[in-house]
Structures are given as structure tokens and as C-alpha cells.
Amino acid sequence: MTKFLLAVHVIAAIVAIGPVTVAASMFPPAARKVLDAPDDTSALATVRLLHRICQVYAVAGVAVPVFGFATASDMGVLGDTWLIVSIGLTALAAVVLAALVLPRQSAILEGYEKQETLSEAVPERAVADRAVTVRLAMFTGIFNLLWATVTVLMIIRPGSTTGA
Numbered sequence: 754m755t756k757f758l759l760a761v762h763v764i765a766a767i768v769a770i771g772p773v774t775v776a777a778s779m780f781p782p783a784a785r786k787v788l789d790a791p792d793d794t795s796a797l798a799t800v801r802l803l804h805r806i807c808q809v810y811a812v813a814g815v816a817v818p819v820f821g822f823a824t825a826s827d828m829g830v831l832g833d834t835w836l837i838v839s840i841g842l843t844a845l846a847a848v849v850l851a852a853l854v855l856p857r858q859s860a861i862l863e864g865y866e867k868q869e870t871l872s873e874a875v876p877e878r879a880v881a882d883r884a885v886t887v888r889l890a891m892f893t894g895i896f897n898l899l900w901a902t903v904t905v906l907m908i909i910r911p912g913s914t915t916g917a
Contacts, residue, residue: 754827755824755827755828758820758827761816761820762817762820762821762823765813765814765816765817765820766817766904768813769810769813769814769816769817770810770817770900772806772810773806773807773810773811773814773850774897774900776804776806776807776810777803777807777850777854777893777896777897778893778894779803780800780804780807780858780889781886781887781890781893782890783796783799783800783803784861784886785883785886786799787865788882788883788886797865800861800865804855804858807850807854808855811850811851811855814847817843818843821843833910834911835906835909835910835911839906839907842902842903842906843899843903845899846899846900846903849892849895849896849899853892853895853896854892854893854896857885857888857889858889860885861889864882
């Protein structure tokens with residue numbers, strides 16, 4: 754049963770978390786492209802799609818810790834330090850995604866949709882949006898770094914008998 758749970762946990766991580774990290778990383782440059790070419794409907798459609806991918810796969814990503822807990826319980830490692838640190842980092846990554854990345858993506862999209870209804874773009878708004886995309890890129894980088902750290906911990910498992 755452990756091998757099955759571990760396989761589902763790893764597959765869920767690849768299928769759910771991978772797309773979030775990639776789409777979230779692509780969002781800020783795509784959003785800046787909309788700023789540079791506000792009439793480019795395909796650029797705006799790309800930003801909308803990337804945000805939707807982040808939202809959907811963030812929800813699907815809940816399966817990763819669920820199967821992770823089941824796997825750890827089956828392996829009897831719930832009290833191991835590397836796992837506790839991984840759980841904390843995973844929780845922190847979830848908070849960064851839910852509180853810092855997704856809301857900022859939504860705000861950027863709402864700003865573009867409001868701007869679409871205006872007859873002309875407001876230059877001050879473009880400057881503010883560029884600053885928001887820079888901060889969003891920073892938060893996305895933090896999210897990705899947290900997940901990379903968790904991945905390394907899951908592979909190395911410091912202190913375990915199978916750790917490197």
C-alpha cells in the first residue's frame with residue numbers, strides 16, 4: 754500500500770503543482786506584455802488562461818498533501834524532522850499562493866478588464882500595474898522556491914536510512 758500511496762502522491766505533485774508553478778511564473782511577463790500592447794486580445798487571453806490554470810491546479814494540488822500524509826503515516830515517519838519541515842514549507846507555499854499570488858493575479862486581470870471598458874489607457878495606471886507585476890513575480894518566485902525546497906527534502910529525506 755505504501756508504494757501505491759507514494760506513487761499517487763508523486764503523480765499528484767507532478768500533475769497538480771507543476772502546472773501551477775509554470776503558469777504562475779509565466780503570468781507576470783504575460784501581464785507586462787498586455788501593458789505594452791493593450792490592444793492585443795491574444796495577450797489578454799493568455800493572461801486569463803494562465804490565471805485559470807493557477808486557480809484550477811491550486812485546488813487539485815490539495816491532493817498532494819492528502820496523499821503525502823497518508824504515505825507518511827503508512828511509512829511511520831510522521832514525526833521525522835524532515836517531514837515536519839516539509840509540511841511547514843508546504844503550508845507556507847499554500848499561504849503564499851492563496852494570499853499573495855492568486856489575489857494579485859485576479860487584481861491585475863480586473864484592472865485590465867476595467868481598462869478595456871475605458872476609451873483610453875491611463876499612463877499612471879500602467880506604471881502601477883508594472884510595479885504590481887514585479888511584486889507578483891517576487892511572490893511567485895518565493896512560492897516556487899518553497900516547492901523546490903520541499904521537493905529536495907522529499908528526495909533527500911535528511912536523517913532517514915535511505916537519505917543521500
